[in-house]
Amino acid sequence: MTAPSLTPSTIDVLPAGSVLTGYQITGLIGQGGFGVVYVGRDTQSGRTVAIKEFLPTAIAGRASDGRIAPRSADFANAFATGLKGFLREANLLAEFAHPALVAVHRAWEQNGTAYMAMQYYPGKTLREVRLRAATSPTEAQIQSWLAPVFEAVSELHAHRVIHRDISPDNILVMPDGATVLLDLGAARQVLGGMTQALTTILKPGFAPIEQYVEDGSMEQGRWTDVYGLGAVIYFLGTGRPPTPATSRIVRDSMPPLHEAAPAAGYSPALLTSVGRALSIRAIDRFKSMAEFRASLGWIKQPRVVAQAAEVTSTATPLATAQRVSLTAPLAPPAAAPAAAPVADQAGKADLRGKGSNYPPSSGGSGKWVALAVVAVLVAVGAWFVLR
Known part of the structure; x- marks a missing residue:
C-alpha cells in the first residue's frame, strides 16, 4: 500500500483532511469498483492506518454533503445487502491474527456507508x-x-x-x-x-x-x-x-x-x-x-500465534448462530467423501460437509454440458462482433 498525495479523480473520493470517527484522511491508496482505500491517521494514537470505505460505484455515489447513497431506489436493497457483507467481512477478519492476513482494527458505519480501519502496509x-x-x-x-x-x-x-x-x-x-x-x-x-x-x-x-x-x-x-x-x-x-x-x-x-x-x-x-x-x-x-x-514439498514453519484483534463496530452484531456456523472447528474428516458443503446466505461457503473435506463432483455431466454450451455461444457471439 503506497500512499501518494491525494489527487481525487472523481467527486466520490473524500479529500485530504476529511475527518472520520477517530481518524483523519491524509492520502489516497487506491480506488476500485467496490470501494476506496485511504491512508489516514488515528487521532488518538497517531499511528498510520489504511481506511477502506464501502463504495460500489455502479450503484451508489457520494452526495454533496459527503454521504453515500444508492443512485436510485432500484439499488437500495443491493446497497444495503452489500453494506452488511462489508461489515461482516470486517468482523471476520478482525477475529484473526495471522501475520500474513490483513489486520483489521475497527469497523463502523458513517456517512451512509461503512468503513474498516486496517494496519497500513507500505508494500x-x-x-x-x-x-x-x-x-x-x-x-x-x-x-x-x-x-x-x-x-x-x-x-x-x-x-x-x-x-x-x-x-x-x-x-x-x-x-x-x-x-x-x-x-x-x-x-x-x-x-x-x-x-x-x-x-x-x-x-x-x-x-x-x-x-x-x-x-x-x-x-x-x-x-x-x-x-x-x-x-x-x-x-x-x-x-x-x-x-x-x-x-x-x-x-x-x-x-x-x-x-x-x-x-x-x-x-x-x-x-x-x-x-x-x-x-x-x-x-x-x-x-x-x-x-x-x-x-x-514446502515445509510448514511453526509460528507464534498472537491474540486476535478485537473489532469495534457500531453496526448491528452478527447473529450468534451465524457466527458459530463460520467459526466452529471442522468435524474430523470421514473415511470417504460425504455430503457436499452448502453455501450460506452471504455467499461464504459453510464447510461443515458432514465430516467430508472433499469437493463435490461439480454438478454432474448435465451441468458441464450446459456450461460448455454457454461458453460456445459466448465465443461465437464474440467472433461475429469482431469480424
Missing part, C-alpha cells in the same frame, strides 16, 4: 512486483512469497471461511519480502449476484468455474482457494494469468506451466502441483491447503 502488490521483473522468479522466491499465504488461507479454512478472491492484486509484498493477503470476496460476491454480470466481479484467470455459476449448483469450498493459489503460481512463472476457466471448458488450450515458462527451471513437484490445482473440475484438485503444500 507493492505481487502483480506489480512480477510485472516489473525481467525474468520469472525462482522456485525458492515463489515459496518465500506464498508459503505464509498458504498458512493464512489454511487458518481461514480452519474457521470455515473461504477467501474466494485470491489473486496477485490481493497479495502485498513488503519491503522486507514479507507477504500479506488482503480482502475477502464477501461484499463483491453479494453485489455480483444482485446487480451485474459475474465477469465484472471475478478476476478472469484466477476464479475457478464454480464461481461463475450463480444458481448454487456448483459448491465453493477449499478447492476454490486452491485454484486461486495455483493460478497465482502460474502467473508468477509466466507473467500472465491462466486462461479463464470459462474458456477452458470448451477446449482447454492453456499451456501447462512447463511449456509456458520453459526456462524457469521449476521442479517436477511444482509443475505437477500447479497443474492439479488448476484442474477445471473441483474433484480433481487438492482437497486442502495442507495437501497442496505437501505436494509442492
Whole structure:
C-alpha cells in the first residue's frame, strides 16, 4: 500500500483532511469498483492506518454533503445487502491474527456507508512486483512469497471461511519480502449476484468455474482457494494469468506451466502441483491447503500465534448462530467423501460437509454440458462482433 498525495479523480473520493470517527484522511491508496482505500491517521494514537470505505460505484455515489447513497431506489436493497457483507467481512477478519492476513482494527458505519480501519502496509502488490521483473522468479522466491499465504488461507479454512478472491492484486509484498493477503470476496460476491454480470466481479484467470455459476449448483469450498493459489503460481512463472476457466471448458488450450515458462527451471513437484490445482473440475484438485503444500514439498514453519484483534463496530452484531456456523472447528474428516458443503446466505461457503473435506463432483455431466454450451455461444457471439 503506497500512499501518494491525494489527487481525487472523481467527486466520490473524500479529500485530504476529511475527518472520520477517530481518524483523519491524509492520502489516497487506491480506488476500485467496490470501494476506496485511504491512508489516514488515528487521532488518538497517531499511528498510520489504511481506511477502506464501502463504495460500489455502479450503484451508489457520494452526495454533496459527503454521504453515500444508492443512485436510485432500484439499488437500495443491493446497497444495503452489500453494506452488511462489508461489515461482516470486517468482523471476520478482525477475529484473526495471522501475520500474513490483513489486520483489521475497527469497523463502523458513517456517512451512509461503512468503513474498516486496517494496519497500513507500505508494500507493492505481487502483480506489480512480477510485472516489473525481467525474468520469472525462482522456485525458492515463489515459496518465500506464498508459503505464509498458504498458512493464512489454511487458518481461514480452519474457521470455515473461504477467501474466494485470491489473486496477485490481493497479495502485498513488503519491503522486507514479507507477504500479506488482503480482502475477502464477501461484499463483491453479494453485489455480483444482485446487480451485474459475474465477469465484472471475478478476476478472469484466477476464479475457478464454480464461481461463475450463480444458481448454487456448483459448491465453493477449499478447492476454490486452491485454484486461486495455483493460478497465482502460474502467473508468477509466466507473467500472465491462466486462461479463464470459462474458456477452458470448451477446449482447454492453456499451456501447462512447463511449456509456458520453459526456462524457469521449476521442479517436477511444482509443475505437477500447479497443474492439479488448476484442474477445471473441483474433484480433481487438492482437497486442502495442507495437501497442496505437501505436494509442492514446502515445509510448514511453526509460528507464534498472537491474540486476535478485537473489532469495534457500531453496526448491528452478527447473529450468534451465524457466527458459530463460520467459526466452529471442522468435524474430523470421514473415511470417504460425504455430503457436499452448502453455501450460506452471504455467499461464504459453510464447510461443515458432514465430516467430508472433499469437493463435490461439480454438478454432474448435465451441468458441464450446459456450461460448455454457454461458453460456445459466448465465443461465437464474440467472433461475429469482431469480424
